[in-house]
Amino acid sequence: MIRFVPADVGTIGQKRKQVSRACNGCRAKKKRCRHVEASPKDLDSQIQAAQLAKGDDRIDAINDDYATSPTADSSTIPASTRPSLQVSPSENTRNPVCQSTMAAPPQDTLAPRFVDGLNPEGVFLAVHSPQDTRGAFSHDRVGIWLADKLNSKEKQNDRTLTRSWPQSSLLAGRHSLLPPHESIRNLTSIYFKRFHPILPIINESAFRSLGPTDPAYILLQQGICLVASMIPSSKGHLFLGDSEVPLQHREFGKRVVSAMRISTEAGVITDKIVLIQALVLMWMFSDGPDARDVSSLLCARVVQHIQSLGFHVYRKSPDQASHYESTMLCCVWAIDRLNATFHGRPVLMHERDFGIDLAVYIDSQMPCTRLFLHVISWLDKVIDMYRPNAELRSSDLEIPFDSFEDLLVQSQSLRIPTPLLGQFIILISLPRAVFSLSRIWLIFSPKATIETLYHAVSILSCRPRSFNTKILSSASRSRRELSAERVTSLVLDKQVCQLTYFPFVPYAVSLSLSVAYSEMRHTKVPMLRARARDKLQINCGLLERLGEIFYLAGLMSDMGKSTLDEYDRIYLTAVEDYQQNYSGSCAALDSIRATERVEIIDNSNAVPSTSREFESNNGVNGHSLLTQESDPSFYVDLPDLDVFGLFDPNFNLDGIDAYLEGNLNLTYPTNF
Structure with a gap:
């Protein structure tokens, strides 16, 4: 007869302890057999090994309750007083499970252990290391935790290894996620000509001084290619790896963003300045249903890093501080306002926490950036109208709103250099035959791009006194409708300018679509309803075109078209x-x-x-x-x-x- 006996009899982890059979001698004497039972020393070793196998999570959680105790250092404890986990060969042979379980780390890597108040060892600890146990065994404590310094050193070494491992193993992978050299050159040129004059988050001189194998250069180059890929004219340069045909805008962006997230999350880059630049570039591209959460998290990390650097409390004038420091602070402040507008989140940077005069920093920027920041300043005032207690202050629901021409004069942005203004007037003066036969690329106008943002802010400034009634004054309704029509005309008319597709461009078109939908939904005049329907149809077409680059623009276009x-x-x-x-x-x-x-x-x-x-x-x-x-x-x-x-x-x-x-x-x- 064959009988199956479990191999893990008497080990830890079973629901019910299995009783072993007595040896032949004890069976003959009718006595309790103690020859095959595990000794107390073996059981203690097994329990300690099981605790080590569970890791340090539970110990760390309990250790938080005793974080104020001065007994976190056990370097003065003699090694002889520490429990030994050595198991004799005979014991290992007798219990193979114990042998596999007892493959524990060496003595120097032991986890912290607990010494209760009734343990006599506490008396010896109080004699040999009074500085570690002073006040530990009081009436409100039940014991102390003894943590090993070597464990903290080992954790630091592990953290260093986790940082150095991705840097060496992912270097080739990040290189493969860069376009070819010719495409990199074209995309970089597009970025610094079209995006950089408005939002100069990149320090161009410092970026161009980096080596091609520098991880910071690779990360920033990926971000530059990512942002430049949002321009429709960049379609012919969107190559990655061994791809023979250009990728779609969103597919190219998703691959590059994935590579950048690996680099930032794995700790390859530790320079906070570089991290701020890379995270802002990643924030400008959003794709997928979770784009709102991802973008908000990226914005929060950017604000956290710049607050860690303390740029917002440096009491320096623009002449004393680095010009790029003031530029970076202004750009992050603008990104925080835009993120709050796009995603319905509260702002994270408040001027009451600044130790500098932000208006002075804004006036020290270049003309295009200065005009952009002046519009963001108006957006900051509009955001205050939508705070939870804004309905209690009815007088604040209507603010005096300057025209775009007034902002141009206030920001002293009338004399922007010619390469940034656009050459539309020169093209009109050319003969029709020359104009039709020559392939002339219209240089973009940053004024038109910023004007699109201005009209989006103008639409948002027309807030009803109650969102339940949606009643607007005649002046607010007229201003909102005119701004919505202006946004549509700016994006629709390709012959006037080439807009730079910042995230606020599809957002402005979506606001224009919402205005048209609201008018068609609530107007009682058939003629106005038909006119609003035509506006809604035009904006749906614009968002459908922008949906090739921005996922959420296509989503809103689909809802409008289905309606x-x-x-x-x-x-x-x-x-x-x-x-x-x-x-x-x-x-x-x-x-x-x-x-x-x-x-x-x-x-x-x-x-x-x-x-x-x-x-x-x-x-x-x-x-x-x-x-x-x-x-x-x-x-x-x-x-x-x-x-x-x-x-x-x-x-x-x-x-x-x-x-x-x-x-x-x-x-x-x-x-x-």
Whole structure:
């Protein structure tokens, strides 16, 4: 008969202890056998080994309760007083499980151990190391934890190894996630010509002085290529690795961002200045449904690093401080405001915590940057209108808003250098044949890009007194609609300028779409409703084009287009019913009127010809307005029709309202 005996009898971890059989001698004497049981020393060793196998997590958690105790140093404890984990060969042979469990670290790497107040060892510790145990065994404590200094040193060595390992093993991988040399040169040129004049987060001179194998250079070069890839003209340079065809904008961005996140999270770069630059460049690209959370986390890390450097409390004038330090502080301050606007988050940097005059730092910047920061200053005032207690201060809901021309004068940005202004006037002066045959690239206008942001801020400045009623004053409504139309025209008209696609460009278009949707949703005038529908359709097309670069722009375009499809379906159905119902009644009305007209002519000749001419010219008799084909111009003929009230219940109109109209509320988190 074969009997299976478990191999782990008597070990730790079983639900019920298995009783071993006595030896032959004890069985003959009818006595309790103690020959095969584990000795107390073996059991203690097994328990200590199991505690070591669980790691230091539980010990660290308990050790927090005794963090104030001065007994964290056990370097003065004699080695002889420490428990030994050595197991004799005979014991290991007898218990193979114990042998595998007891493969513990050497004595110097022991975890901290607990000495309770009733342990006599505490008396010896108080004699040999009174500085470590003074006050430890008081009435409110049950013991002390003895931590080994060697363990802390080992943890520091492990941390050093984790930092040096990615730097050596991922160097080749990061190189493979850079475009070819020719593409790098073109993308770098695009970045410093189009993005850098407005947001100079990169120290260009310091960047160009880095070596090509420097990890900081590789990280910043990836960020520069990432931001430059958001320009449509960069499509031909988006190569990575061994790809033979250019990648799509979003695919290129996702791969580069993944590589940059590995470098920043693995601790390859420790310079906070470089980390701030890289994180800001990563913040400018957002993709995927979690873009709001990722961007907000990146912004929080940027603010944390710059506050760690103390740039916000340095009491230095712009002449005494480094110019780049003041520029970096202004850029991070602007990013914090934009992030709060896009994602409905509170700002993290407050001027009451600054030890410097931010206005002086802003005035010391270059013209394009200075104009951009002046618009951000207005945005900061608008954000204050959307704070939770803003409804209690009704006087603050309407602020005097300067025109864009006034901002140009205030920021002294009228004389921006010609390469930054654009050459549209020169191109107009060329002959038409030369203009049509020559392939001339329009140099972008940073003024138009910043003007797009200005009109987005202008839209947000028109806040209703209550978001439940959405009632605006006439002046605020007119300003909001004009700013929305201006945003659409700036992005739509390619012949005026080439916009630089900062994240606030699709955000401004989304605000214009929300304004058009709100007007179409709540207006009672059919003509204005038809006009708002056309604006909504145009903005959906613009966001669809921007969706090739910005994921959330395409998402908002899809919601707008689905709303338009449902709206047109219901409206055309209502128009067809309207035509069918009124065509028969109008035909009967025409026959009655013809009979009456014959009787009137026969009896008396009192009807003036001018009346009949007026009726004929206005289509009353011919009812041309009722029999024409259904086209967009026909939307003005059904004033009493509530199209949105006829939407399919499965369409989730409430969700569309909450997202599209909630986009105009800064306190409402949106995915931009």
